[in-house]
Amino acid sequence: MSEPRPYDDVPGTTVFDERMARKGYHLNQFCMSLMKPENRERFKADNRAYLDEWKMSEDQKQAVIDRDYNKMLSLGGNIYFLAKIFSSDGLSFQYAASTMTGVSEEAYLKMMLAGGRSPDGNRYKSEWEKN
Template structure:
């Protein structure tokens, strides 16, 4: 049987994967209101309210100031760190008129064309750094 320490060690291993944020239960709890905000943008009237006054709309949600700032900055990587789920966050970049391809390319530091070419060629190479702590 797995004890609490074993589970904690297992979950900690997810944080060691470079460039990857695993959507764990902890992240889900942390990002609950952030993700609910993002999902609210599915309704046209909410998108219009958000576009008209982002700060006022964000202030209606019990998110941390750090989460609100990451939304204002459209820092999708930071939003993932703060509990955002990429499929929910898609409602934010869709509200800005961005495609999934356009938004995700900003998360990689690549141009849309570079990111698209990489993905069409099969994605990132499995070679390279596979562990943050071991730099391997």
């Protein structure tokens, strides 16, 4: 069991540290494979068959198939590696981020242009427990 980290109390944030790097190693290696056009084509032709070539957990594979980026992050995915998946699908980073925040792409863009989410009440999970 690893020691708690100060950032473990930050809500809605998955910090990609050495723990997550170990957990997501094979998932991230799969993502990097998508840099090669021939691998993207194989993946597009049959997601499951291509994923089964990788030493990933079943949860990781299913998250990729579902394009559940938040789940992939929780399973050790690094957003910069995961970008290879949504780029392979012809989607923008902005679109993927909007799906991860649960808002439309237009609402996400508007929020970001306005400076992002307010940190008030969102600095620590322990703030939620007091209310």
